[in-house]
Amino acid sequence: MATPDTTSATTPSHALVVGSVALFTDMLVHGLAVPVLPLLPSVVARGPAATGVLFSAYAAAMIVSTLFAGRVVDRRGPRMPLLIGLVGLAVATPLFATGGPYWLLLVARLAQGVAGGMSWVAALSLIAATTSLERRGQAMGIAMSTITLGVLIGPPLSGFMVERLGTAAPFLLAAAVALADGMLRILLVKDSPRVTDDTAGPRQVLRVPGSAAIVTAIAIGAGVLSAVEPVLPVHLGAGSLLIGLLFALASLAAILANPVVGRCVATAPPRLLIGSGVATASASLALIGWADRLWQTGVAMALLGVSSALLLAPATTLIGEQGLRVDPPTLGGSYALYNLAYAAGLSLGPLLAGLGVQRAGFTAAMTTGAVLLVAVGGTVLPGLPRTVP
Template sequence: MNQPPATTPRRAWLVWGVALAIYVLAVFHRTSLAVAGLAATDRFGLSASQLASFTMLQLMVYAGMQIPVGLLVDRFGPRTVLTAGVTLVSLAQTGFALAGSYPEALLARTLVGMGDAMTFICVLRLVSSWFSARRIPLVVQLTGSTGQIGAIAAAVPMTWALRELGWSGAYLTAAAVGPALLVLLLLVVDDSPSRRHERGHPMSRRALLGSLRDSWAQPGTRLGFWVHFSTPFSAHLLALLWGFPFLVVSEGVSETTAGALLTLIVVATVASGPALGWLVGRHPYRRSTAALVTVAATAGTWTAVLAWPGQAPLWLLAALMVVCGCAGPVSMIGFDVARTSNPPHRLASASGIINQGGFVAALLAVFGVGAVLDLLTPGASTDYSAEAFTAAMSVQYLLWGLGAAQIWRHRVRIRRLIPRETVERGSTMVT
């Protein structure tokens, strides 16, 4: 891969801007069911487990495709894979808008997950190709946090669209944005400053498996995986599916207030990302510490909400949304660890491994909440009690405990193997 220039030209920001817009759209499609959960229950006649299956299957596909997508990006370049991604997610959302049955809708959400899976790793690879090393941590944080604007559009505006345009009208309007961005992609985005298409060398199945083994063998890749596993899943749980029912049914807020609270997650993500990127760039040796503090803060705030007698006050719910939102940028630390732990030709595949972490955790959390709700409210679709939601949301503690233990384990190993000075120089660390 060609080295990016020492200074950042306007062209790099333009390429990044178009790729970022596609990522924003993918996030919107990913989270567009968050405020439509109750509407989907009525439209398709779903139980809690069936409603959760939309998000579960989408997350399973997303997580399962991360390694194949990483290998595809290493082989064919981000421009080609990003083109396939925006095309697929737009067609899939069109199918979701027109679906008339549960199986049809389930298939459409599966394809949404496939298209979504092809976006973020491509943007990360473009950032590595177009920006200088000192700017990469900041731009990666800007990508992760600004991309969550898509979730803002999937909250209050999507609530309005569903009410005013109906199910099909709202989702068809959203799907129509994809073709416009596809045109911009084809006109503007190149894989690197010197080449429109960066192609890797063809690899045999044995070579591909060897590349994945080498990526996973890096302690930094494993640490990055568990950082991404532990920090963002609570925000995903709220934003993708269960936040809206939890706030409306269990905490007794209005639908409008629930949408505003979910939007606050994204506002916190966008606001905290640049500051965290700056801190990580200046203090890379403290990356795992930031992740552990974030896990503790998230678990502690959830404890305050769930243990509150009766319905939690609005200020505490707002604090929960802010804390969960700030955890999203912390998950980006995992990709920075991958960048400083792997050679350039393995960067996309290592990023794919790490990106699996957060979505595997989100999948387990979404499934666990749905299963507990069904167990405690048999025969009901949306008539959940506050006690049922308290038990269901407590599933998260198992994931926080596992993730924090693994972060600590791999951070100790890395600090034994790699001198602090090497980490703070930000050089590639192949151990």
């Protein structure tokens, strides 16, 4: 069983505040970029495929930095990765505000991804190192909920600011939020406590039977919504505010659906919930591709949010149980594997969508994506546990 580092000057409450704000800031900056980047002239000129690369660059850098962050946390504790993440945000936000050229925006996305990978692993590790195992699940739930909050607030706020104040305004706001976040990291994290009980890593959790199927479900849940981010704004030709509201609708639907699905996790078979998520995600992509009215796109985006809850809520519970089956049991390894799977979905979704739209057109790409989801889902479902342990 875990025991917090009693010599640590970082209290559990301070760790929870710092970790939650770090996760919120990262996803807020990510959400602020959604309605803006695809419509910048330097990005539009490069085409849908380059737009997809721009969006997937964040997740690709996040995957790489997550691996390094895990090693740094193991050796030196969470404080250093938190500060590295702060530097990444400090680099990314002013580069976004320039509006281009394309290569500079790509550098900004990579810096943002490095910051995200470092901040996610360090934030969750900081909470784990200062919180007893009995209370750790509740603390992690609070921290993870701030991710959804950042995704919900970011797009509509960005759209509003772009229409009123210009394309640089959201990123100047992001810089201010990052500054406040950085002050909390510096002032509240006095030392660098280390986790003493989570000795196994994500590789050990992945070896547990059933983990591969759960990881695939997590990647699908992250990848479906992110696949729409770089291509829908250009397809609709709408303003940033409307685009932001559509993505906020998906996030709101996910927030409303998450507690409902969460209550069902203990009683309903995971295969039923995740299978329903795959079916709903497939239907929403098809509807987005064929919609010729705005309200139809709105319905599809809401369904996309519901599918995210159906996929991620059961998978989040299951991946934690997989970590408990490792010898010795690990919670940190489960969260690291979750982060890697989530980042993989964020990377592949925009990349495949951008290439598909450029080669086959928007409707064909969305329809193909819907068919692929059904095919992948059919291979994933049999590998899932029949019940939640």
